[in-house]
Amino acid sequence: MAYSDKVVDHYNNPRNVGTLDKSSEEVGTGLVGAPECGDVMRLQIRVNPETQVIEDAKFKTFGCGSAIASSSLATEWVKGKTVSEALEIKNTDIVKELALPPVKIHCSVLAEDAIRAAIGDWKKKNGVAETATVAAAQ
Amino acid sequence: MSNEMSNNGMVITQSATPLPEGVHLPIYMDNHATTPMDPRVLEAMLPYFGAKFGNAASRNHAFGWEAEQAVETAREQIAKLIGATAKEIIFTSGATESNNLAIKGIAEMYRERGNHIITQVTEHKAVLDTCKKLEKQGYRVTYLPVKADGLIDLDELRNAMVTEGPEKTILVSIMYANNEIGVVQPVAEIGKLCHEKGVLFHTDAVQAVGKIPVNVQTDNIDVLSLSGHKVYGPKGVGALYVRRRNPRVQISEQINGGGHERGMRSGTLNVPGIVGLGAACEIARNEMDAEAKRETELRDYLKHKLESALDYVHVNGNMEHHLPGNLNMSFVYVEGESLLMGINDVAVSSGSACTSATLEPSYVLKALGLGDDVAHSSIRFGLGRFNTKAEVDYVADKIIDVVKKLRELSPLYEMVKEGIDLSTVEWAAH
Numbered sequence: 001m002a003y004s005d006k007v008v009d010h011y012n013n014p015r016n017v018g019t020l021d022k023s024s025e026e027v028g029t030g031l032v033g034a035p036e037c038g039d040v041m042r043l044q045i046r047v048n049p050e051t052q053v054i055e056d057a058k059f060k061t062f063g064c065g066s067a068i069a070s071s072s073l074a075t076e077w078v079k080g081k082t083v084s085e086a087l088e089i090k091n092t093d094i095v096k097e098l099a100l101p102p103v104k105i106h107c108s109v110l111a112e113d114a115i116r117a118a119i120g121d122w123k124k125k126n127g128v129a130e131t132a133t134v135a136a137a138q
Numbered sequence: 139m140s141n142e143m144s145n146n147g148m149v150i151t152q153s154a155t156p157l158p159e160g161v162h163l164p165i166y167m168d169n170h171a172t173t174p175m176d177p178r179v180l181e182a183m184l185p186y187f188g189a190k191f192g193n194a195a196s197r198n199h200a201f202g203w204e205a206e207q208a209v210e211t212a213r214e215q216i217a218k219l220i221g222a223t224a225k226e227i228i229f230t231s232g233a234t235e236s237n238n239l240a241i242k243g244i245a246e247m248y249r250e251r252g253n254h255i256i257t258q259v260t261e262h263k264a265v266l267d268t269c270k271k272l273e274k275q276g277y278r279v280t281y282l283p284v285k286a287d288g289l290i291d292l293d294e295l296r297n298a299m300v301t302e303g304p305e306k307t308i309l310v311s312i313m314y315a316n317n318e319i320g321v322v323q324p325v326a327e328i329g330k331l332c333h334e335k336g337v338l339f340h341t342d343a344v345q346a347v348g349k350i351p352v353n354v355q356t357d358n359i360d361v362l363s364l365s366g367h368k369v370y371g372p373k374g375v376g377a378l379y380v381r382r383r384n385p386r387v388q389i390s391e392q393i394n395g396g397g398h399e400r401g402m403r404s405g406t407l408n409v410p411g412i413v414g415l416g417a418a419c420e421i422a423r424n425e426m427d428a429e430a431k432r433e434t435e436l437r438d439y440l441k442h443k444l445e446s447a448l449d450y451v452h453v454n455g456n457m458e459h460h461l462p463g464n465l466n467m468s469f470v471y472v473e474g475e476s477l478l479m480g481i482n483d484v485a486v487s488s489g490s491a492c493t494s495a496t497l498e499p500s501y502v503l504k505a506l507g508l509g510d511d512v513a514h515s516s517i518r519f520g521l522g523r524f525n526t527k528a529e530v531d532y533v534a535d536k537i538i539d540v541v542k543k544l545r546e547l548s549p550l551y552e553m554v555k556e557g558i559d560l561s562t563v564e565w566a567a568h
Binding site: 003008011014017019031032033034035036037038039040041042060061062063064065067068113117 | 471472473475476479480490499509510511514546547548549550551552560563565566
């Protein structure tokens, strides 16, 4: 399978790999996918409690190159956005940016789910009314 | 190739260091998919694309006799490799056709005797899909499971056999060696059991012929499929061995026409391909023992090197009854396709879903009872005649490097290292 240059770039140089302290009040963690499906993404955000701006984002992904690229891109995109701005990121934006083929669209869906799950977890911790219905990881 | 660092220090690019001697990129290590043609085979074939173009069925002139002679020589060469006689070899377009001809041909011919066929779940699709088609036509097919090591249980085979009544078992089709995990089935025992019960035994021996000793007499095989391009011969040619004595096996033809191949397979013979298949079998017969020893050593060296450098690696399939050149390993917590992407100058295969059109992981690995996550992490190494130790070192080093880097990226690896039991996590399946 041929990969787009952007997927290859994210695979070779993944952005924002790592782990944030999930016990911190400022950190939201989204863990989506399942090992038996061949994709697990963990996306974490650290939100400034005053401004609701996502100041840091980290990810780790078990999955194919497109899954790695989708989650790497997601961390880039959420950084600097407010929580409500980040919720506007759509999987179709990721598909477009990475030129994902139809068979890899599920990778972008998972990345969108990961963003929503991380934000949902942060909202739950901080008593912000839940708007997204995606369940957050524990 | 670039060697730049990313913002977090990850590098999954190729190093700029010169390649070791004996390594030429890309490296081909996928010899179960196909093998490169041996130059000696090509040389044997070339005249039959040119001056020796005759039709082997032309009985009344020298062009035809020349072609026929070449075909008969090839028949001898193939027969000799598997302990058969030349008259028992039928030429086909490849192993898929051989498997179709064997199974459909026997099912049709012996329909009056019974309607039950036994095969197993890890067969190639050329066998499984043929059996599924027969099921639609009213045959009953038993798909035997395999044990965790990939081998069938002879007691289960015995129990599945129906020896009386209209549902009598007419055919057992069990592959000689598996194309993904390389396990070698107890073929001689299976054949013996079949003969005791008066059931015909077909084996898809595509991966075994020319790699390990195969003998239709001592292995009690009635019908056997083989292919040219898996034994360093050409694509588009294969053969079916059909036993002529004890018992004499009859096969209903699936292609009608000029009555070639004693009526079992009509169609003008692919003379250059057949010459190539013959030459490939002759080379295999002469060199198989030394080659098997060399490939086994390389395979064990690769396995040892990977196991020494990495934790959480899992060898798939029984390693005692195993093809020399095969190694199927799961690098747990790393997804197979992402691993392949990091070693894109090496040709190997993965059982990962992402490498298949269906997004389903390998049905062979699933049949071993492996979790889908382990199946998703698998890589099949297929060592062959032309692989060198230097190549094995290059591939092993590269795999080790990429697996380590991808594990830095893997949330599963991190969780396991923290002592979390992944089976207790509630996954949000998608």
